[in-house]
Amino acid sequence: MPIRKNDRRAHRTKRSLSAALVGLIKEKRFDDITVQNVIERADVGRSTFYSHFRDKEDLFQQDWERFLDDFAQQIDWTRAGSGPFIPVAYLFQHLREYQQFYRGLERSRKAEGVFKTGAGYLSKLVEQAITEFLNDRQAALPIPIVANYLASELFALLKWWLDQQMPYTPERMDQIYHELVTPVVAKIFAPAAANAKTQPSSSA
Numbered sequence: 001m002p003i004r005k006n007d008r009r010a011h012r013t014k015r016s017l018s019a020a021l022v023g024l025i026k027e028k029r030f031d032d033i034t035v036q037n038v039i040e041r042a043d044v045g046r047s048t049f050y051s052h053f054r055d056k057e058d059l060f061q062q063d064w065e066r067f068l069d070d071f072a073q074q075i076d077w078t079r080a081g082s083g084p085f086i087p088v089a090y091l092f093q094h095l096r097e098y099q100q101f102y103r104g105l106e107r108s109r110k111a112e113g114v115f116k117t118g119a120g121y122l123s124k125l126v127e128q129a130i131t132e133f134l135n136d137r138q139a140a141l142p143i144p145i146v147a148n149y150l151a152s153e154l155f156a157l158l159k160w161w162l163d164q165q166m167p168y169t170p171e172r173m174d175q176i177y178h179e180l181v182t183p184v185v186a187k188i189f190a191p192a193a194a195n196a197k198t199q200p201s202s203s204a
Helices: 005-027 035-042 046-052 056-073 088-097 099-107 111-134 143-163 170-198
Strands: none
Touching (some): 088 099, 088 143, 088 170, 111 143
8 A cells, every 4th residue: 555645744754853853862961952942953843743742752752662663573583592583783783873862861861761661662572572473382481581581681781882882893792692692592482493393294
């Protein structure tokens, strides 16, 4: 189905508002940013802003969740437990390119809260994805715990990396993350893999 003109316009408007807020966070504390600042930077009317968002916090949160939704879609669960399956390098590279934005969050004392909500939101996405991938097959460990572990470890490692001035490349951090989590992930996916191998094929 083709995207309607109004939908494209709304998408462009949201993208402009998001870019405006990101730019402002690089320049000043979040608490000092007003909706008026955002709409002036984005060249968007006040009524248009409020037709999409409740306030600047809602704009920020929706943008953050949209990014995490896209990130979660890139996870390759068929490789879980046997190789890299979460696009860690992509996330770290993105934050490296936006490190000025991260410093702005730190200056606004929002970085810790943003990472905490990000870990919680991603944990729910991962839990849902694992449940769907296993398709009622039994897991060796509780799925909600594994999902929380994967998301929390990712954001803890990301925060350490940023706070330590990014001493390793995103690709190396990807390797380190998967070396840390693969033993746990292999446990939850091992029974599913074993069941898949023992199930008779439709041609048998």
